Amino acid sequence: MDPHHAKAAAGAGGLSLRERKKRQTRQRISDVATGLFAARGFDKVTVAEVAEAAEVSTMTVFNHFARKEDLFLDRxxxxxxxxxxxxxxxxxxxxxxxxxxxxxxxxxxxxxxxxxxxxxxxxxxxxxxxxxxxxxxxxxxxxxxxxxxxxxxxxxxxxxxxxxxxxxxxxxxxxxxxxxxxxxxxxxxxxxxxxxxxxxxxxxxxxxxxxxxxxxxxxxxxxxxxxx
The missing domain is CATH 1.10.357 (Tetracycline Repressor; domain 2)
Structure with missing residues (x-):
């Protein structure tokens, strides 16, 4: 969602490969969603559009985020x-x-x-x-x-x-x-x-x-x- 994510990623060195991949996927989805919301407005972008742009399934999006709002308010x-x-x-x-x-x-x-x-x-x-x-x-x-x-x-x-x-x-x-x-x-x-x-x-x-x-x-x- 912002440049500070690089710092967060640097602190994740002790995580397993599986957990790091999960975090990376979550971050990619959030970053893509943030870009779409900023460009078009939150209410005009669907979760399906976010999933397509992030190259994941809608189910994967909801596996990482309980609701659409949390894609943007991910902190x-x-x-x-x-x-x-x-x-x-x-x-x-x-x-x-x-x-x-x-x-x-x-x-x-x-x-x-x-x-x-x-x-x-x-x-x-x-x-x-x-x-x-x-x-x-x-x-x-x-x-x-x-x-x-x-x-x-x-x-x-x-x-x-x-x-x-x-x-x-x-x-x-x-x-x-x-x-x-x-x-x-x-x-x-x-x-x-x-x-x-x-x-x-x-x-x-x-x-x-x-x-x-x-x-x-x-x-x-x-x-x-x-x-x-």
Whole structure:
């Protein structure tokens, strides 16, 4: 879907040949689909057309992607993995916000698509904004992220069943992430360059997560402490 896939592929050296081929096929399908969606619009391209252009069967497409929207929003699994691992593996004594702050800044500095900063990203977001189906899938992904982080917070803090604080913590963390990245994307869509947006993005990320840390301090309870 973007130049960063080369980096991801480089990190897959420990995979079996079969798994590498599966990933390569998945990536090829997504890249072909992204090109078609960008050229014609998401809603005007069928899965059959994607399959034909990628030289695979429609069944193969659905073996790799549960739904058409995931052909374009193919980084949802990666996002879930990155953010939940950050929360589960945070340093002792840290709140769940601290590792997410670091992750967001690292992603932005690397111009990773999940970091919100990149000169090629406006084209991607215009396709999303033009498609009701993609916008709905983004909203679903936000819910999936909140569910996954709720489980990560509850597991890593030993919260009692029924304790509402892991859910509230997860919702606040996801809202902070969406807000800082959404603000950066809005500036990119308005025509600013990523390098010009970056300083303000870092500052706003810091301010936002400082406020989140204070909110979690007031919230208190087991969600405040990191893993033992």
């Amino acid at each position: 949802i699994p990666e996002a879930l993995d990155l953010f939940t691992r950050a929360v589960r593996e945070r340093r002792p004594g840290e709140s769940p916000a601290a590792p997410v702050r670091r992750l967001v800044l690292e992603l932005a500095d690397a111009r990773h698509p999940l970091g919100g900063l990149g000169d090629t990203f406006p084209a991607f977001w215009r396709v999303v904004l033009d498609s009701p189906a993609l916008r709905a899938r983004v909203r679903e992904a936000v819910e999936e992220m909140e569910d996954a982080l709720t489980a990560a917070v509850a597991e890593s803090t030993g919260a009692a069943p029924g304790d509402p604080r892991p859910r509230l913590t997860a919702a606040l963390v996801v809202t902070a992430y969406r807000t800082v990245c959404g603000t950066a994307v809005a500036r990119l869509l308005a025509g600013e360059r990523a390098d010009d947006v970056a300083p303000g993005h870092r500052e706003f990320t810091g301010t936002t997560f400082d406020a989140l840390e204070e909110a979690l301090r007031v919230l208190g309870g087991p969600d405040r402490a990191g893993p033992a």
